Amino acid sequence: MYGRRLKLAALGGVLLLLLVAHQTGILARLAHPEALRRSLLALGPWGYLAFLSAYGLLQPFGVPGTVFILAAPLIWPWPLAYALSLIGTMIASVLGFSFARFVARDWIRSRIPERLKKYEEALAHRSFATVFGLRFVFWMPPALHAFFGVSRVPFWTHFLASLTAYLLPLWLVSFFGQQLFHWLQSLSPLAWVSAGLALALAAFGLWCYRARSGERKGQGLKA
Numbered sequence: 001m002y003g004r005r006l007k008l009a010a011l012g013g014v015l016l017l018l019l020v021a022h023q024t025g026i027l028a029r030l031a032h033p034e035a036l037r038r039s040l041l042a043l044g045p046w047g048y049l050a051f052l053s054a055y056g057l058l059q060p061f062g063v064p065g066t067v068f069i070l071a072a073p074l075i076w077p078w079p080l081a082y083a084l085s086l087i088g089t090m091i092a093s094v095l096g097f098s099f100a101r102f103v104a105r106d107w108i109r110s111r112i113p114e115r116l117k118k119y120e121e122a123l124a125h126r127s128f129a130t131v132f133g134l135r136f137v138f139w140m141p142p143a144l145h146a147f148f149g150v151s152r153v154p155f156w157t158h159f160l161a162s163l164t165a166y167l168l169p170l171w172l173v174s175f176f177g178q179q180l181f182h183w184l185q186s187l188s189p190l191a192w193v194s195a196g197l198a199l200a201l202a203a204f205g206l207w208c209y210r211a212r213s214g215e216r217k218g219q220g221l222k223a
Contacts, residue, residue, distance in 0.1 A: 037075045047075075051084055056091030060099060065092060065140045069170060073177030082174035086166060093140055093162050100149025109150045116147045127153045128161045135165035 040047035055068040068088055072081035100108045122130040131153060138144055148158050 037071070040075055048084060051075075052088045052091060055088030056095060059088075059092035059140065060096030060142050060145050062142060065089060069173050070177060073174050078174045078177065081177065082171055085170045085174055086163075089140055089166050089170065090159075090163060093135075093145055094159065096140075096142055096145025097149040097155070097158055100146040101155075105150055108146045112147050112150065113143055116143065119147075120151060123148075123151050123153055127157045131158055131161035132165045135162045136169065139166070139169065 040051055043050055051068070051072070054063075055065065059065045059068065065088075069085040072085045075081065076084065119130055119134065131148060134144060
């Protein structure tokens with residue numbers, strides 16, 4: 001009974017947090033990097049805590065983490081941006097993992113995407129390598145936090161593998177973030193359209209390849 005009340009209290013706390021973030025305008029500022037930058041710089045050192053709190057507490061529940069890690073190098077020098085991005089990402093990962101494991105395990109378990117469930121066997125035999133690989137490729141989507149939380153991966157295996165996987169990608173974003181932002185701003189509409197078409201063609205090619213592979217496997221089973 002006590003555990004049930006604790007879970008309900010934690011869930012209520014999350015909902016209250018999102019409501020407060022909405023009412024105070026924090027969520028609105030996330031959509032406007034320049035407004036976010038001014039607000040955080042005006043806070044001085046308290047801006048670091050505000051950034052980490054917003055990132056760590058909101059990202060596991062739907063606010064994209066890329067908003068924070070792309071904004072950080074536009075606000076602070078890259079070494080500080082890297083440190084804040086890494087700490088914030090780890091807070092979000094641990095919170096999402098812990099919420100799934102200790103608060104809403106049964107509810108989340110039934111909603112894990114099928115594309116992640118295929119990694120369950122790999123997690124059972126190669127926990128560190130599997131967590132590292134998935135984190136390195138997909139980073140920190142809330143669904144991945146939840147998947148690791150409801151799996152049997154030990155907490156510290158998840159923590160260390162995630163930390164190791166984040167080191168290089170976050171460094172690249174922090175170090176090249178300003179240059180990347182200015183380069184993207186300089187692209188013409190034609191360049192954006194061309195990039196979109198290239199991605200669409202790549203996705204279509206991948207779909208055709210998978211469909212063809214599925215047909216071959218089906219024919220092999222029949223034979």
